[in-house]
Amino acid sequence: MSEIKLTINGVTRTASAEPRTSLLDFIREHLGLTATHMGCEHGVCGACSVMLDGVPVRSCLMFAVQADGHDVMTAEGLRDADGAPGVIMDSFIEAHGMQCGYCTPGMMVATHALLSQSPDPTDDEIREAIGGNLCRCTGYAQIIEAIRIAAQRLRDAT
Amino acid sequence: MKPAPFDYIKATSLDHALAALAAHDDAIVIAGGQTLVPMMAMRLARPSCLVDLNEIADLSGIETSEKYLHIRAMTRQAKVLASDIVRTKVPLLTKALSFVGHTQTRNRGTLGGSIAHGDPSAEIPLCAIALNAEIDLASQSGTRTVAACNFYEGPLMSVRRADEILSEVRFPIWEGGNIGTGFQEISPRHGDFAIVAVAVQLQFDADNICRRAAVALGGASPNPVRAAELEAALYGQRIDAALVAKIVGSIDRVLSPTDDLHASAAYRRRVAKSLTMRAILEAAI
Amino acid sequence: MTALPNTRYVAHKRRVTEDKRLAAGRGNFVQDIQMPGTLHVAVLASPHPRANILSINADAALALPGVACVLTGAELYAATNPLYGGLPTPEVKWLPLAVGMTRYAGEWVCAVAATSRAIAEDAIELIEVDYESLPCIVDPEEALKDDAPLVHPGHKSNVLYRRTFTWGPVADDFAKSEETLSFRARWNRSSTVPIETFGALARWDQGRDMLEVWASIQMPNYAEQIANALRIPLNAVRVHQDVDVGGSYGVKRGIKHTIIVGYLSRKLGGVPVRLIEDRFDNMSGGDAHGPDRIFDTKVAFDRDGTIRSMKVRAIDDAGAYPGRGPFQLGKPIAALCGPYTVNSIEYEAISVTTNKTGQVPVRGFGQSPTNFMIETMVDKVARHLGMDRLVIRRKNFISPDAFPYEIPTGTKYDSGNYPVVLDKGVALADWQRLVKQREALRAKGRLAGIGIATCLEPGGGNNMFEYLMNPSAEITTFMEGCGIRIDGHGKITGVMGTTTSGQGHETLVATIMGEDLEREPDDIRVVHADSLAGLPTRSPVASRMAIMLGGAASGAARKIKDKLLKIAAHNLGKPESELEYDGGAIFDRADPARKLSWEQLCTIAHRQYHKLPPGMEPGLQAEYVWQVPRGGGLPDKDDKVQLYPCFSFQAHLALVDIDPDTGKVNILDYALAHDCGTVINPDIVRGMIIGGVAHGIGAALYEKFHYAPDGQFMSATFADYLIPSVFEVPFVKDVEHCTPSPLTSHGQKGSGEGGYLGAPACIASAVNDALAPRNLSLDSLPMRMMDIEALLNGDQPT
Known part of the structure; x- marks a missing residue:
């Protein structure tokens, strides 16, 4: 077992895990943060997307021990301080940018990554940002609309 | 889809990594892990020991010399794609990188990892072959350089020995015209x-x-x-x-x-x- | 634009209740339910498509620290009953773990319960199974031959079902028609493949002698099937329905998973046991594959384009364990001639078993392959006659004034206006522009084509296909229940009894109860009662929940309104007929000042028995269980039967550009006009329809569960089974039309399947239009780029 200390959603947490524990399983099973979802465990679906040191990555494609000493943000980090849905989350609600909600946290993490780099993204940039996140429910239309709403709101706020 | 158990060594320097590799039978290095981790999850790869190169600062970086674009092995694919130096000096690589995986895998995946893995379809090895890049292989006995055209021996197979770590790739810069x-x-x-x-x-x-x-x-x-x-x-x-x-x-x-x-x-x-x-x-x- | 009906909440844009928790990452998926001491199950899958199991040695696995139990098929078989099979084929036994013989590559042979999934997987590797490999059969037509290896030797044949139905004067119609043509259409094996795999968590409660189950389930009669297999009373199974299901579209039916964890939890003294499929488990042995079908169709028509009759033979590959899969041959009888006036139909339905994963119900329950066949037929007739494809459709459409319209199979379509919806689609797509664009592309040497599909979505369900295919089951009931409780504070709670996998059922119930009671839906809480507390349900299948759960919610709300009127009548001293219900208050029409507010009425019901009409039950609660409209009648002597009550309609139009060198299809334009009657929540309907189109694009161009000729399964990962990403799904323009159903509470029909029921046909139509100038056609889905390229180069597609 290895002791892993990382910052997650701004909070420092420490827990032990075997080296073979994926960051995904660590976040879910050891830290009890369940917004990050397991879809394929081989790096294709994007349901497990998290921010690592400020960039989006797939948490199924790295081991928790590798995140020791690093900064992770999960979809939970997109909530407001009081736990209410943050701007990106609320935009997904407004546009009904989801159905079953399973890919949604990964989509929102991808959205956060996009909008932190590109506040007024083009359609191509939106597609590029969520191109590695599979959704089986929506056909992506309302997700794209949600991203546009979020971009507008975040621009309006600054 | 969980990997078989393994020991983990977080290398702090290239020397540390090389020593760890030499000290453990059946040890392999992990770079970005974007291909290795799924293979381990499917138990198609089952190293007894994983030597992690991700914390070795001087294995990352892009610079130029007179004739070459030097890319250290652990440079993330996203960094290569976004690099103005790369776009100016070896624009073919920039073009190719936009076809590699997705944003999220490029943020973690490395240039050297892709070359070392050697998938027959992968874009980065293709560029390395096209431009006959030079590949540095470091080991405890020193560093040797292999031309990309001599590097591969088949799908997922190369001349890299088990005790060697791919440390740098140099792409020739075409000057003139x-x-x-x-x-x-x-x-x-x-x-x-x-x-x-x-x-x-x-x-x-x-x-x-x-x-x-x-x-x-x-x-x-x-x-x-x-x-x-x-x-x-x-x-x-x-x-x-x-x-x-x-x-x-x-x-x-x-x-x-x-x-x-x-x-x-x-x-x-x-x-x-x-x-x-x-x-x-x-x-x- | 269709005018909004005169409603307060129904059909208005309103936020979806479920989205708040799902967007905030506060869903309650089965993987999120973590109980201390839980054991995790991994399964050992057979590497052989067909083999005798000679011996199993689990000693080394049992010796591994952390391993609690290794379960073999023999042990489980001795203690449980085989799983439900829909057809009367007693020798085809479906078991959670193989006994004696494995019948497909990936079939589960052993299960290990351990303290972590990783340790369970370690243990799986230590189990030694001695197999004797046997010849296998994976081609459904080969499986029909006399000398084919038998998948179930006891059944003595690989044919599970074979019957020819004849509705109307087929022979006469063929004799009288001016032309005939025949073709083969192939729908290869694909499925819905949700991003969440199936998972189940069971805990045997020793204090109550009861099995508690949390599962990512979407299936009718789940609790019954658990009770039957585990040989325990039905009221000793409690299925928790408040588990969020991460997508299903029909396939989340992990009964065998549940039997394994239920059995293990009981055996191990009540420890929680969970089995969360990984992607391998899900794809190769998770019982989640869809139809795998060959159609041989003959059509009789006149030179003016009138389609008179059709003869269809459908061979469906059910895989090794049929379950409910073969009924996917029966359901499409509901709309076997689509939106067209066809006078007679012959239908030969053949279900065959092979050494592949068992087939389960997939979105549309066989309708999408059937619609693909029907639309291919219509396009071929048009091409044969040199007719415009829009013209031939308009010529054969059932007329808007002909409803209710009975098709030859005996099913009455409730309502529709197909010409108008197609017109709306053509206008939305800007047909002339599409044609110009196509011609411009062709002039540049590209292959370009316009696709058209005009398809029905039967909605509401009923079980009559089962009766038709297996009368011995004698099941005609197909019901849904909903409860309503209004508490002493006047707050409304709706009680539904099934899980939700993205369809927004809580929003549906709240919207309809709010509409009927004229109360704000956002203040209505909707709960998913567990299977012991809830009313009968048949789960969210068959595009039925807007119709059936909506109808039940409306029925329950109306009971409340009736009761409130009686209370008001008693207290205001006026007959109900002279009272007016307004927003929950009730007043005297003659003297509006004489009024009881909602709060007053609720107070009377809950606290003031002395003000209740004599003998009235106190409190404010009602239940309503609704049988599907027009459902329950037996087939007549000619096998005519009403299958499903409501028929939604969609017109799909697409422009594709095919790279002649690579065969890659690029969808440039997609327009869709749809009519599902009254839309309860526009965002939900639009989402499901566009999502269905994306799913259909996958089936048309990318997705295939591939079995090698030697029976090995080749598509067990997301790198090999290709789900469309945002790059593969075009922007879909959509427009609504509303022809209300006369059979439902608010005129609503089904909408969850329609996108998927038309998109494969539309893309196939577009690809064939693109191939037409080269005099080529391709009638096999998926149309992968290598298939198209091979056709262009004169190779046989593989």
Whole structure:
């Protein structure tokens, strides 16, 4: 077992895990943060997307021990301080940018990554940002609309 | 889909990593892990010990020397894609990188990891072969350099020994004249592994005559291959569609495609021709 | 634009209740339910498509620290009953773990319960199974031959079902028609493949002698099937329905998973046991594959384009364990001639077993392959006659004034206006522009084509296909229940009894109860009662929940309104007929000042028995269980039967551009006009329809569960089974039309399947239009780029 200390959603947490524990399983099973979802465990679906040191990555494609000493943000980090849905989350609600909600946290993490780099993204940039996140429910239309709403709101706020 | 147990060593320097690799039987290094981790999860790879290169600061970075673009092995693919130096000095690599996986895998995946892994369809090894990059292999007994064209020995196989770590890749910078690049690939979906990919870099003189040509194909043979005969036929020519159509057939002789789930060998062979023509014309513009 | 009906909440854009928790990452998926001491199950899958199991040695696995139990098929078989099979084929036994013989590559042979999934997987590797490999059969037509290896030797044949239905004067119609043509259409094996795999968590409660189950389930009669297999009373199974299901579209039916964890939890003294499929488990042995079908169709028609009759033979590959899969041959009888006036139909339905994963119900329950066949037929007739494809459709459409319209199979379509919806689609797509664009592309040497599909979506369900295919089951009931409780504070709670996998059922119930009671839906809480507390349900299948759960919610709300009127009448001293219900208050129409507010009425019901009409039950609660409209009648002597009550309609139009060198299809334009009657929540409907189109694009161009000729399964990962990403799905323009159903509470029809029921046909139509100038056609889905390229180069597609 290895002791892993990382910052997650701004909070420092420490827990032990075997080296073979994926960051995904660590976040879910050891830290009890369940917004990050397991879809394929081989790096294709994007349901497990998290921010690592400020960039989006797939948490199924790295081991928790590798995140020791690093900064992770999960979809939970997109909530407001009081736990209410943050701007990106609320935009997904407004546009009904989801159905079953399973890919949604990964989509929102991808959205956060996009909008932190590109506040007024083009359609191509939106597609590029969520191109590695599979959704089986929506056909992506309302997700794209949600991203546009979020971009507008975040621009309006600054 | 959980990996078999393994020991983990977080290397703090290249020397540390090399020592760890030498000290453990059956140890392997992990770079970005974007291919290795799924293989471990599926238990297709089951190292007893994993030596992590991710914390070794001096294994990352992009710089230029007189003749080369130096990319340290652990440089993330996203960094290479975004690099102005790369775009200026080796634009072919920038073009190719946009076809590699997705944003999220590029943020973690490394340039050296892709080359070391050696998937027959992968874009980065294809560029390395096309430009005959130099590959540094470090071990406790020193560092040796292998030309990319001599690096591979088959699908996922290379001359890299188990005690060696790929530390740097140097792409030759073509100086003088006008440089044109073309990169074409076909995959079922955007971001999937290529069924066939073609990388082309051409150098033209002031009269628009081709003075240097590099053409390589991936996905249609066990490793990416140079189309030397075709390159020779481009030399000294003004390039147009008619010319390319006439000479492209020679690539048949370097291809040895196989069938898989997503494409037949015949498909690969035919599509390789179309994409090669497109890539050359793209580079000729 | 269709005018909004005169409603307060129904059909208005309103936020979806479920989205708040799902967007905030506060869903309650089965993987999120973590109980201390839980054991995790991994399964050992057979590497052989067909083999005798000679011996199993689990000693080394049992010796591994952390391993609690290794379960073999023999042990489980001795203690449980085989799983439900829909057809009367007693020798085809479906078991959670193989006994004696494995019948497909990936079939589960052993299960290990351990303290972590990783340790369970370690243990799986230590189990030694001695197999005797046997010849296998994976081609459904080969499986029909006399000398084919038998998948279930006891059944003595690989044919599970074979019957020819004849509705109307087929022979006469063929004799009288001016032309005939025949073709083969192939729908290869694909499925819905949700991003969440199936998972189940079970805990045997020793204090109550009861099995508690949390599962990612979407299936009718789940609790019954658990009770039957585990040989325990039905009221000893409690299925928790408040588990969020991460997508299903029909396939989340992990009964065998549940039997394994239920059995293990009981055996191990009540420890929680969970089995969360990984992607391998899900794809190769998770019982989640869809139809795998060959159609041989003959059509009789006149030179003016009138389609008179059709003869269809459908061979469906059910895989090794049929379950409910074969009924996917029966359901499409509901709309076997689509939206067209066809006078007679012959239908030969053949279900065959092979050494592949068992087939389960997939979105549309066989309708999408059937619609693909029907639309291919119509396009072929048009091409044969040199007719415009829009014209031939308009010519054969059932007329808007002909409803209710009975098709030859005996099913009455409730309502529709097909010409108008197609007109709306054509206008939305800007047909002339599409044609110009196509011609411009062709002039540049590209292959370009326009696709058209005009398809029905039967909605509401009923079980009559089962009766038709297996009368011995004698099941005609197909019901849904909903409860309503209004508490002493006047707050409304709706009680539904099934899980939700993205369809927004809580929003549906709240919207309809709010509409009927004229109360704000956002203040209505909707709960998913567990299977012991809830009313009968048949789960969210068959495009039925807007119709059936909506109808039940409305029925329950109306009971409340009736009761409130009686209370008001008693207290205001006026007959109900002279009272007016307004926003929950009730007043005297003659003297509006004489009024009881909602709060007053609720107070009377809960606290003031002395003000209740004599003998009235106190409190404010009601239940309503609704049988599907027009459902329950038996087939007549000619096998005519009403299958499903409501028929939604969609017109799909697409422009594709095909790279002639690579065969890659690029969808440039997609327009869709749809009519599902009254839309309860526009965002939900639009989402499901566009999502269905994306799913259909996958089936048309990318997705295939591939079995090698030697029976090995080749598509067990997301790198090999290709789900469309945002790059593969075009922007879909959509427009609504509303022809209300006369059979439902608010005129609503089904909408969850329609996108998927038309998109494969539309893309196939577009690809064939693109191939037409080269005099080629391709009638096999998926149309992968290598298939198209091979056709263009004169190769046989593989």
